[in-house]
Amino acid sequence: MKRLTVSVLSLSLTACFLTQPEPVKRNTLGELDLATELPQTTVTEAAPTPEQLAAAYQEIVALAPKASARQQANSRLAQLSLEQQQLAQEQGVTQDSGYFDNTVNQYLALLANSEALDGRDEVLYQLAKAYFLKGDQQAAFDVTSELIRDYPDFAHNEELIFRQGEYMFNQKQYEQAKNRYLTLVESYPDSPLVSTSRYMLAWSDFKLFNYQASLNSFTQVLSLALEQDGKTVINIEQLNNSDRYLVADTLRIMSVIFSYSDFEQDPVSHYQQYGWQAFSFMNFDSLANYYIEQKRYLDAAKTYQSFITTSPEPNHKVDFALAQMSVFKKANFKSLLTDYEQQFIREFGVGSTYLATEPTDAHYLALKTLEKKYADRSYYQGQQLAKQNESAITAFSAAAIGYQRYLDTLQLKQQGDIDSHYLLAESLYQSQQWQKALVEYQTIAYSAEPNKYQSDAGFAVVSIYKTQLANKQRSQRDDARQHEFVVEVVDNWLKFATSFNTHKSASTVVLQAFNLLFERQMYGVLLTKFAHVERFSLSESEIYQAQLLAAHSHYNLQDYASAESAYKQLLAKSSEQASLVRENLAQSMIKQAEAVAATNPQFAADKYIALLTLLPSTLYREQVQYNLTQYLISLQLFSQASKWVDDFITRYPTSKNIESLQTQKIAIYKNTQQGDKLAAQYAYLATSHSDENTRRISLYQSAEHYRNMGDIENARLQFRTYAHSYPAPFAQNLQAKVELANIYQKQNKASERRFWLNKIIAAYKVAPETELTWAKTEAARATEVFANDAFYVYQKSKLTVPLKTSLARKRKHMAVALERYQQLADYALGQYSTQANFKIAQIYHLMAQDIMSSERPKQLKDLALEQYELLLEEQAIPFEDQAIELYARNNQLLHSGLYDEWIKKTLTALAKLMPARFAKKEVEPGENHAIY
Template sequence: MTRHFSPASILRGCVLATVIAQPALCVAQESFRVELGRDGETLGDMRPVFLKFESRPLPAISPMEVARRYQKLFESSDEPEVRIDALNRLNNIRDRSGKDVGFSEQREAAFYKEALESYESILAKGSFSGRLDELLYQMAKAHALTGQPDQSIARLKQLIGLYPGSDLVPEARFRVAEAAFSAGRYQEAESGYRRLLTDERHPVLAAKARYMLGWSQFKQGDGAWLRAAATFMDVLDRELPGTRQSGTPPASALEMLEDTLRVLAVMASRQGNADSLADWLANRSGSAWPHLLYDRLADLHAAEKRFERAVSVNDAFVARYPDHPARPDFLAQSVTYWQLAGASGKARAAREHYVQQLSAEAEYQSLSPEQKARWHKYSRFLADHYYAAGSELSSQRELVAAREAWAAAATYYERLAPRSRETGALLHLAADAQLLSGHRSGALVNFQASAYQHRHEKSGDSAWAAVRILRDDLDLVAGDDRHRQLERVSDQEQRYTNAFGPDARLSQLRADLANRWYEEGESDKALLYAARTLDWEDAGVSERYAAWLVTARVRQQAQDHALAEQAWRQALELAEQLGPASGSQKEHIREQIATSVYHQGDDAVEAGQVRIAVAHYQRVEHVLPGSEIAINARYDAANALLKAADWLAAINELNRFRDDYPKHELTPATSEKLVLAYRESGQGGKAAAELLRRAEQEAVPWPTRLRAAAIYHDEGDTESRNQLYRGWLAAASPPEAPGEHLQQQKVRQRLIESGGADDTLRHQLLARERASQWHSEETLLWAAEAALYFGARASRRFMDIPLIAPLERSLTRKQAAMREAQDYLEEAESFAGKLFRSEVLFRRAELYRVLARDLMASDVPEGLNELEAMQYKMLLEEEAFPLEEQAMALHSQNHERIPNAGFDEWIQRSMTALATLHPGRYQREFRWMSWATKSNPGET
């Protein structure tokens, strides 16, 4: 820390924004300033900001001329006392006036450098007309200004020791403590600052000493931070309005207070965070500044991007001070922090917390206008968010979550509505959200309030929505409740008419009520509402058409198809008036006319009169050509022929139907019916061809193609079957179920058995069985056969490899072929168990026998003499002997299987090989005899 003296004047506004409502003007003379440096990057580098030391105010005078004369006196005099006195007066004039008197800091430093000799001269003489304590003080200042800090401190200590009662001693003590602080002797500085705390004559200096005392304690490390925290909080208690003082702090203290709050926040952040603040504040219930301290700690975390800790500080304040006026601001500050962190979900949760905490009427009314505006903003944001979230979730078919989101939106809209100027519009939104969430009763209440109690530009829509809810609820009730609900709808229709006048929607409602009463079986009431629809002058043709339909349906319910036709014709006459737009209605009515004929066909089918039924179905097409009902009738005619097992006629009718209506939704079903008819009529090839034709139109064609392949298989058309099999295997994905695995392996095996496959299919079959988790006896057998096939082929390749010079190279190739054959043979046995064991044992034994034989038959390397050649042959025999032994052991295992497995070709081959390997034991004639499976008692 560096220190220098710099006379200057200040005029500052003393405002601490979060504490003080009105600024105070503080004008004072500054004697000199101690610059304590700036903050470092770490706690160890931190320095307090500069402090300005002020003396009492002086009256305003004009010092320019007097100052000029004193400067001239200083420059011209040779008397030390005169020069010193002139210099003191210059300082006083400048400092007290606070004006530029031509005595700049650079010039002052030069004067003091010259004055040092005068000071020393006066001290040497031992006599001075003035006060020696002031002389020592001025000498300390001169040393400081001329870059001699040690001499300056020595003079100050001399002043303290010689004149302890001097008014200059407190300031001297302060500067000595400052020097210790700058030198890093923080305990010494602490002691020095502490001696100034009780000096009631210098309250400003005591306040600054208290501040620096806290820094001295802070600099001693976290072991002293508890003392530092207490000291700094004492500074805040004394300087900020509260229990110990009222009013506003001076402007000179603002920077010190901000720095005090900041260092307390730093200490708390490095220790227990908000818990540390709670401990420190435990006995300071009357302090007015804790919210500032929590705020600085939260801001410190936020500045360092520790947003979660920043929010935890806000939460701690809200929990500790639930009644504090700043609580809403802390809640809102958490929203800001989460936004800075990019955590939109947590920011939304913080908004919810804000709104919920302040929703009670007493809480809300205690808010400031700005806080209320924020409450409104957050509430509308959350309401709109949950409404949009519900729509998004609904589009994703997450219906439960969507309803929960809409319910939340409704709550926020409903809570906001009475506190907003847009009550009606917000109630409409609340009702809409409630309706979407399934809370229909609440939606009805809000729609009615929005329509009739808080009128707005969409009140008519609100009223109609209330009608719709009541009308839609008709589907949720039955019996007497349905009757009462219909009455409620009727009443609501009348209320809507009275409030908003005639409306096109009323015609639709009345026609709908006519249909509803008809559905209730209340024919008279249905006709009444139909009549109201027809009698109302604003009723349109479509509403009158609907009213006539009610009458037509009544006739139709009697199932008298001839009379029903007449009723529908009257409805058709109104449909004609609707013009081109009524095409679908007219078509519907014509369909109803044709329905009577269609039902006659149904009745004939039930009576077993197939030919008559077909005639009725075909007649429908003449009544309504090209209509859906006519097409259905044609289709049903074909079905009737199928039911009668008239296969050829059914085939003809189905093909005609498909040719006439190639794009109809029923047409795809004709394919399966044709397959049935073709197969039942003995035309399997056409059935398969029909399946292949259908497969070309399917997004996933192979299941259908495999059905065709199965038919070709049954028909004995192997070539067509194999062509489909090969295509399917090329396109098939790895199986995901046991059935798929079996199917694919079966197809490969059939291709292999038919001779239409190369070794690639065997490799695929074997690889799939190895990798599969699903096995069956069939698939294991097929895999064993493939492995045996590859084992036999590898054995042949092994036997074809000659052992020639250089022996090492050819032997390596032969051994590799042997290992490959062994692997396949062992794999075949692992798949098939004992089924192929005889063959596997024989082939494995032959591998060893042939290797031994070829070793013995291999050529002797060139260049060996007779003895070396003999030795080489002996070595070969030593290598070949164990191989022969292994071959004999394996062949013997085959021989030993005879009692349990019986005799087969491969055991016979093993016996033949054993006769060659061990002629003394095996080269003789055998006569196989049967024996009993059960031994007699006592036999061994």
């Protein structure tokens, strides 16, 4: 470093400095050219005192034979005198103006003999110094001017130029002083006086009101003064006293310049033009302090801020920011202080480049204090605005940011604050930043280091997940992500319950977790969690609820066997939900049965029987018992089925399944050979079944089964109802009529029988083509009865007197019988045709016989009687002839291969009527090829 020496004597109120030059190298006694003139002396080890030296040189002056030696001795005596006077002055010894006259006179004496003087330039130099010490500045200035003029290459000219500048400055000849300083700086750039010269040059420009030039020079002074080992010293306390004073004074006067209202330059514009220096901050700090002294607090704050805003280097900005806050505090600018504190947090807090390394203690203390202050303030505002939702959220958001910054700040020093950490989580929660709040609460709750907020934080985690769950349920459409999130929620809830099992809500949270899984149909996950239910502190009723959900989960996973087992365990416990458990147990057993019913109906039946035995009053009994009957019937276990069917019908008379069961009882009664019940069941279905066709079939079946059982009366009633109710299908209707005719025949109810015989005859007339042959046969059979009835009436009708009357009556009966048999003949059916033909011939034959054997009038005499007989014969012969002809026609059928009972009777009748022709042994026909 170029060291600057400041002479105290040259200091003035205007802070003008005069440097103390380094001592000029002088000749010592040993260096004098006295080898031939001076006697040899013995040199002692002790150094001579100045007084001893002066006496020695006085002796030399007196004894030296050569003028040159005497001149050197006189020069040395003058120099010793000057040094003694200078030393006395530095030691503060009081001296009058004549004190330096001897020295001055000595130098003047030397100069008087200029021809013999060797080293005139040095003598002039010493003379100028003597004048300076004497205080004769003008004389000193004149000598230095002569020296500079006569000896431009003199070794100490830069010092002389400096002293001239100093003299001119003191004489307020600032322009001339500036020129002398400028000459020194330009001509002797390596001189140790350059720095002081620049300083004085700056002062000269200042005195000349050249402020910009002055600032530039002062800046150069700072640059030189603060340079040490190639680096700039930024702490002036590391400087020596003189340099420290120089720097301080330079900064001070620069502050004065910057503060001038009519000078538009400030530190920012100055260094933007000059170029920013490592020491630039000193100017800002000095100017700010200058303003503070003058109580110009806003100007001081602006000065600090201008450096912070414009300086290209980050160094010292934090300190200036702290100083700026100090100014606001000192001036009691509360509003400005508040704004700047928050600005400080933003610009110099966490996240800024000013915290790339560990902060200073002052920086750290200010940051953590302010971060905490404003975080607490925002939190308090949020609490006060709780009813104003949006505003409260904004306040809590600010609080969250503040607490996070505060905690991050503490972390810079590896410190923490659990209270503020919890308030951070609370702020995030209140500002609805759920995910961030969740992270903080989890950190607090499950910290390895115990803290007073752990359980509360754990429960807050539970609450946040509830909120997030509701939000995601409304917005999230990704089922896979929903599933993952629910698992995350449940894991955290159960973690809370196990970590804080004494918390009043721990068991509630466990049940909520299980319920959530159940609601989301995540049954497998629920069962996995339930497997470790013993980890949770649950009451008996709470365990019951969890078991119930687990049982439900087995059920919904279609693991009905496990569900049955779980429900049976629950059923063993007394609970208000016992009825629900019973029904769920029933459902589990039902589902097991249904699952294998198609392939293993026996298992299904056994499961249903077990269910009805275990839970006889289940709400599902009706369906279960019905299904049981179906399985038993399908397994052909009719005896078992009969018991369960009868019980079902008794229990549930209004069931929709009654009809099907009543129908299935038919199969049961058939297979258990309960004929009486079978017939009665058919009769029941005939009147109760909803399907008309089923009713029809059942009615007919009941009639048949009654008939087969020998219950003729019930059979008659059923056939009669059927015949009246179901004209179609034709065949069954006709058969019912036939059955009725037969029943009435057995019951000897002739009129009822003939009623149905007439129905049979009438049915033939409308018979379909497919049933025509059978209907004709049945009609012929019925017609035969009516024909025989007519024949019987005809046969019973006797001819009595008066013959005319009885004959007319008989002829009437004859006509009816003939008509009936003709109807029978018209069917053209084998035996019925031959019978009809025979009966018709027989009718005529009987008429002839009856006429001949009719009652004779009693009053007739023999002649009259004879005539009457002839008359009767005349009446009878036509009938007999007609009879023979009709018998003969019937007999003709024999030749067509038809031979039956009536052909046989025909031949017998012909044999009696015409014995000559027909009274011979009959020949039985061989094979009968007639069609019936």
